Amino acid sequence: MAISELVSGILPSSSTHITATNMLVLVLSIAGLAVLIDYARMLNLRRKMPPGPMPWPIIGNTFQLPDNKPWFYFEELSKKYEVPLITYWIGRNPTVWINDAWTASELLEKRAGIYCSRPRMLVFAELGSGQNNLVNMITTTPEARDRWRVQRKITHHGVGIQQVRRYREFQNDESKVVAFDLLTAPEQFVAHFERYATSVVSIIGFGRRVARSEDPIITEVIKVMQRAAELNVPGKTFPMLLETFPLLAKVPTKYAPWKHGLGGKRGSHRGHDFFYSLAAEANENPGHEDCYSKHIFKEQEKLGLRPQEISALTGNLFGAGSDTSSSTLVTAILAMRAFPETLIPAWEELDRVVGSDRSPTFEDDVNLPYMRAFVKEVFRWRSVAIIGGQPHAPVQDDYYKGWLIPKLTWVQGNIWAIHHHDREFPEPDRFNPMRFMKDSPDARPFPGERGYMTFGWGRRVCSGQALAEQGTWLTVARLIWGFRIEAALDKDGKAIPVDILDYTNGLNWRPQPFKVSIKPRSESIRQAIVREGEQALADLAQYEGETQYRMSTFGKKT
Numbered sequence: 001m002a003i004s005e006l007v008s009g010i011l012p013s014s015s016t017h018i019t020a021t022n023m024l025v026l027v028l029s030i031a032g033l034a035v036l037i038d039y040a041r042m043l044n045l046r047r048k049m050p051p052g053p054m055p056w057p058i059i060g061n062t063f064q065l066p067d068n069k070p071w072f073y074f075e076e077l078s079k080k081y082e083v084p085l086i087t088y089w090i091g092r093n094p095t096v097w098i099n100d101a102w103t104a105s106e107l108l109e110k111r112a113g114i115y116c117s118r119p120r121m122l123v124f125a126e127l128g129s130g131q132n133n134l135v136n137m138i139t140t141t142p143e144a145r146d147r148w149r150v151q152r153k154i155t156h157h158g159v160g161i162q163q164v165r166r167y168r169e170f171q172n173d174e175s176k177v178v179a180f181d182l183l184t185a186p187e188q189f190v191a192h193f194e195r196y197a198t199s200v201v202s203i204i205g206f207g208r209r210v211a212r213s214e215d216p217i218i219t220e221v222i223k224v225m226q227r228a229a230e231l232n233v234p235g236k237t238f239p240m241l242l243e244t245f246p247l248l249a250k251v252p253t254k255y256a257p258w259k260h261g262l263g264g265k266r267g268s269h270r271g272h273d274f275f276y277s278l279a280a281e282a283n284e285n286p287g288h289e290d291c292y293s294k295h296i297f298k299e300q301e302k303l304g305l306r307p308q309e310i311s312a313l314t315g316n317l318f319g320a321g322s323d324t325s326s327s328t329l330v331t332a333i334l335a336m337r338a339f340p341e342t343l344i345p346a347w348e349e350l351d352r353v354v355g356s357d358r359s360p361t362f363e364d365d366v367n368l369p370y371m372r373a374f375v376k377e378v379f380r381w382r383s384v385a386i387i388g389g390q391p392h393a394p395v396q397d398d399y400y401k402g403w404l405i406p407k408l409t410w411v412q413g414n415i416w417a418i419h420h421h422d423r424e425f426p427e428p429d430r431f432n433p434m435r436f437m438k439d440s441p442d443a444r445p446f447p448g449e450r451g452y453m454t455f456g457w458g459r460r461v462c463s464g465q466a467l468a469e470q471g472t473w474l475t476v477a478r479l480i481w482g483f484r485i486e487a488a489l490d491k492d493g494k495a496i497p498v499d500i501l502d503y504t505n506g507l508n509w510r511p512q513p514f515k516v517s518i519k520p521r522s523e524s525i526r527q528a529i530v531r532e533g534e535q536a537l538a539d540l541a542q543y544e545g546e547t548q549y550r551m552s553t554f555g556k557k558t
């Protein structure tokens, strides 16, 4: 017998009503008490943690977030509270935002052994590639740390400092092709950079170059990756709102429009299987025995690599290495267009050291100190991973200046604020390579020898840093050597302005489309670009090839 029938059998109907009301009151009271207890926990933590705005129960500060680019807001909060790091509550979870280089260095570099984990990332990790991917790995247990080490070691074998020297020849050739393509289609500069960056990691990973901008690896895969990069910016709309209301992630996808586009149906691993298949295909193709996929398959048994891990390791090349590198080059063009005076010393140096019969090579680097400073300033001025990539998390409770940072707190290095601090970088929005010239009056102390934190910190520092740094240097040097990058003119002959703050909203940001004129600096330079472009294409022919897989149709075949 149902309880209500039992109750109505014993009590008159008015009493039943009272009991139901009482039950409702009881349930609401318990819920209210739970919220109160939880809020007391939040306030107690708030008292001990770095300062920040007062959180609301359950929702924290989520709805105080700006509509986009919250890194500006976190920088402002640090200034308002006059502290180098702040606490900001996303729902019931405190997140810590480091807005100062010295604090980032102290916590994420000097205490790297503590801040070596990732926190729980629901949207980016749990609903994505999860703990199969080293980018997401929570490393609080010895087993998880071992697994992360295995993946990190393999990644180093693919793109570590020693390895990437081996890639210089084809990276140089792909960069020559960029200059060659700019002669015929300068207005397509973004597409050329995307092709270049994707092709380099594709040769490394799969022994196959990406010859055309229309290749599905660019039109499909990179677009998906760019979408993924939007998923780790704190937000007050779905899907990022799931971080505030994690219970909603438990609703089955077919009843949960807020999960649309995330993860897959139960049992379906289309994205994972796609990258695994690309890697397996590369493993079976003859030639290019030293490509990354072949190495992974050779090590598979010894290291006990699961298929999902193989797909994460190979997929990361595109996910972490393509959009980042190409967006950096787009930023470089914007800087050249907006600050033409910074090109004059570069041209003087390049003309003196390199001349016009050939473009710069890696060997010229040591003789081109201004060029080196220019590229450092590109990395600093509008760093692509503007909030330092994925958050770190301490593996134990930690204290900084008397403030508590509890175990597994989401700790994010706000690169925007760090690289925008006028103590280290006076007039931070001005693109000024002189900041990085030895003995320059514009140089200021900064922790670490590089002078920027664009690639993150400590144990989770970017695995592809050496590859990205060498490729960016080479391509930026070649672009400046080869081209006059100037204002595009409208139909009345007036210069079309550019906005140096008009950027996208992703975890990896890049300038919104803008117009610029890109022309060879002289006839002899133009001829050198053609000569080198044709030579590069001939050298790269060994990497021509097609894949049978398309992401858009993958898994849909019978």
Ligand code: HEM
Binding pocket: 134, 135, 136, 152, 155, 159, 201, 316, 317, 320, 321, 322, 324, 325, 328, 384, 385, 388, 389, 390, 391, 392, 454, 455, 456, 457, 458, 459, 460, 461, 462, 463, 464, 465, 467, 468
């Ligand atoms: C301009 C280009 C690039 C920039 C600015 C960049 C930046 C970053 C940043 C900021 C992080 C997070 C670091 C941290 O948590 O402290 C990261 C992580 C990572 N990056 Fe890059 N990256 C670039 C290119 C690449 C390339 C070319 C690859 C590989 C081909 C790559 C692979 C990775 C991987 C695997 C991680 C995760 C490391 C881990 O969690 O242990 N990145 N990157």
